[in-house]
Amino acid sequence: MIRLFVPNPLAAGADIAPSPEQTRYLTGVMRRAVGDQITLFNGADGEWRAVLAEVSKRGCVLRVEAQLREQAIGPDLDLVIALVKRGRLETIVEKATELGARRIRLAITRFTNADHTNVERLRAIAIEAAEQTGRLDVPQIVAPEKLDRLLDDWAPDRRLMFCDEAGDARPVLEAVTGAGGSSWAVLIGPEGGFSAEERERLRAQAYVTPVTLGPRILRADTAAISALTLWQAAIGDWRELATP
Amino acid sequence: MIRLFVPNPLAAGADIAPSPEQTRYLTGVMRRAVGDQITLFNGADGEWRAVLAEVSKRGCVLRVEAQLREQAIGPDLDLVIALVKRGRLETIVEKATELGARRIRLAITRFTNADHTNVERLRAIAIEAAEQTGRLDVPQIVAPEKLDRLLDDWAPDRRLMFCDEAGDARPVLEAVTGAGGSSWAVLIGPEGGFSAEERERLRAQAYVTPVTLGPRILRADTAAISALTLWQAAIGDWRELATP
Numbered sequence: 001m002i003r004l005f006v007p008n009p010l011a012a013g014a015d016i017a018p019s020p021e022q023t024r025y026l027t028g029v030m031r032r033a034v035g036d037q038i039t040l041f042n043g044a045d046g047e048w049r050a051v052l053a054e055v056s057k058r059g060c061v062l063r064v065e066a067q068l069r070e071q072a073i074g075p076d077l078d079l080v081i082a083l084v085k086r087g088r089l090e091t092i093v094e095k096a097t098e099l100g101a102r103r104i105r106l107a108i109t110r111f112t113n114a115d116h117t118n119v120e121r122l123r124a125i126a127i128e129a130a131e132q133t134g135r136l137d138v139p140q141i142v143a144p145e146k147l148d149r150l151l152d153d154w155a156p157d158r159r160l161m162f163c164d165e166a167g168d169a170r171p172v173l174e175a176v177t178g179a180g181g182s183s184w185a186v187l188i189g190p191e192g193g194f195s196a197e198e199r200e201r202l203r204a205q206a207y208v209t210p211v212t213l214g215p216r217i218l219r220a221d222t223a224a225i226s227a228l229t230l231w232q233a234a235i236g237d238w239r240e241l242a243t244p
Numbered sequence: 245m246i247r248l249f250v251p252n253p254l255a256a257g258a259d260i261a262p263s264p265e266q267t268r269y270l271t272g273v274m275r276r277a278v279g280d281q282i283t284l285f286n287g288a289d290g291e292w293r294a295v296l297a298e299v300s301k302r303g304c305v306l307r308v309e310a311q312l313r314e315q316a317i318g319p320d321l322d323l324v325i326a327l328v329k330r331g332r333l334e335t336i337v338e339k340a341t342e343l344g345a346r347r348i349r350l351a352i353t354r355f356t357n358a359d360h361t362n363v364e365r366l367r368a369i370a371i372e373a374a375e376q377t378g379r380l381d382v383p384q385i386v387a388p389e390k391l392d393r394l395l396d397d398w399a400p401d402r403r404l405m406f407c408d409e410a411g412d413a414r415p416v417l418e419a420v421t422g423a424g425g426s427s428w429a430v431l432i433g434p435e436g437g438f439s440a441e442e443r444e445r446l447r448a449q450a451y452v453t454p455v456t457l458g459p460r461i462l463r464a465d466t467a468a469i470s471a472l473t474l475w476q477a478a479i480g481d482w483r484e485l486a487t488p
Contacts, residue, residue, distance in 0.1 A: 098466050133460040171484070173477050214482035216377040222342050222469065229470040230477055233417050238458035240415070
């Protein structure tokens, strides 16, 4: 079943005009025809069954039929990721979406060697990953900010899991389980790690939980995926049984 | 510090001729010159400091000086991964190496639509990832086998963590902690999942521990990384404090 994110309100009987890209995908790539069903979500109104009601040269019409799932939102988990090379950053956005991050913030740190990225492209990747993974929302992608600025404005009731390559941090499962709090963020540094000043500032904050990700050196994308996985398994939405 | 895998025995005073690719990397890409130090490992003799002793048109010589680390091996963890698209398979090999898998076995299942892959290319990726991640060994890459054949020959003292998309499996942390055993494998299916017959056969084996990887649909590469991470964190070598 094809699953598409649309910006429109969803309600029974509504007619939706998908974007030109979605139309090409539906009718060109996937060869869907009038009468075929697809699934829609918009991040607000849950998941709906729709039917391809019209196909013409000018586009197509999706008629919304019935709600399949009520809107729901996962745990309050952000990812703060230093800018890394494009390919790895795109992997991280795709995976963070699958792993249920609610928001992805891009950080400029001492050892990042870029200060911008194609945020629109990352948003498109997040939408595609959300469609594929079955989420009812799309993670927000926040444009790059300096790490210092980001910490200046940090709301102290959001705990920050700081993946510290150096130092004597505790394993994630142990560290986060006892830390309390339900709003969290995971912080992953650039390939060159954090500077001494950055580490010192982070470690001095009461809201920071330093953690280690095992005895081997991980690339930034691996570290992000592993850290989000462990958080979800320890205190997030991976604790329940699968639904049969 | 550059870190290279070599097939040669390593002992103080030994002279090593790196491969043409390694020579190009050392002297061309990384601009190393006579007198510069690099680190070598071979999967058997630990990690050694070496010095670039000669550079000529015909190649270069690395002189082995002193052992930096004794040989050590991580937990006994295999990954069994169904053949998936090339890009994702390469990601999986890189990440499984970082996450300490000792062996990567490629499986042909009912819903894989390929029966071969470039194993030599995957081996090269594993070597590069081992060099980068600081391992003292390189995971073995085993050429594709049919899943049925692989299960026919399964040694029942190796537990198999079966990442089951359907069904009522338990979360990984809970399932593996109580399962006992020190030899394990993680099994990840193709994007289309396992067939009903495959699931039935797997679930009937005493050595199989079915697990769930959370409420969202994961791509095969994400599932592999998450599953290996959780195993390492629950009963592998991620349980200890980081070394300061």
